[in-house]
Amino acid sequence: MISLTLSFPPTVNSVWRSVNGRTIMSKRGREYRKETCAAIAHQLDNTGVVATGERLRMEVLLYPPDRRKRDIDNYNKALLDAITNTGRIWHDDSQIDLLTVERRPASKGGYCIVNISEIGEKAA
Template sequence: MIIDERGRAYRNTVGLIANSQTKEPFTEKASLEIDAYPPDGRKRDLDNILKALLDAIEKAGVIENDSQFDEIRVSRKSKYKGGKVVIRISEI
């Protein structure tokens, strides 16, 4: 798979943030909660954020493999300048 420059920048940013928040990777089955804050009022499909985000947290070493998630909940929140996502991972 070829990842463009914006994709690599996103993955690197996620990695920097994740590594400042976590010490050890999750190794067991886990639950993921995502709060998505869009940058503006345009229509967006929530499922489109999953692949890049899951690949980025796996690459950052937060989890061993994204197949560990047995539960995933994604919620759209109010718009936030620049957009952001907040994730919470818990072992099941």
């Protein structure tokens, strides 16, 4: 199992922008991706972890930065895309067969804990 502590992800509503009919990643989205790549590299250095092609289970524990009302499903896209971009955990987030997301108590600054494990065969 891989366990990572990462920054609280931005909402999908703030990651993508439409400009002249094209959809592009916002500055906030690019910053989050870069920050996540650096955090994962730092946490996985010297662990011997290499990207797997196996089917995966992922648990996300969200500790929001404040107690505002939030839809927890709006945070998965930025998080999964940033992890995919590292190339360190999986080849593509389509390998995830089981994804659970749990909101935890607010914590100043916000963060998330991501637990990833192989499940072997594809879930039914």
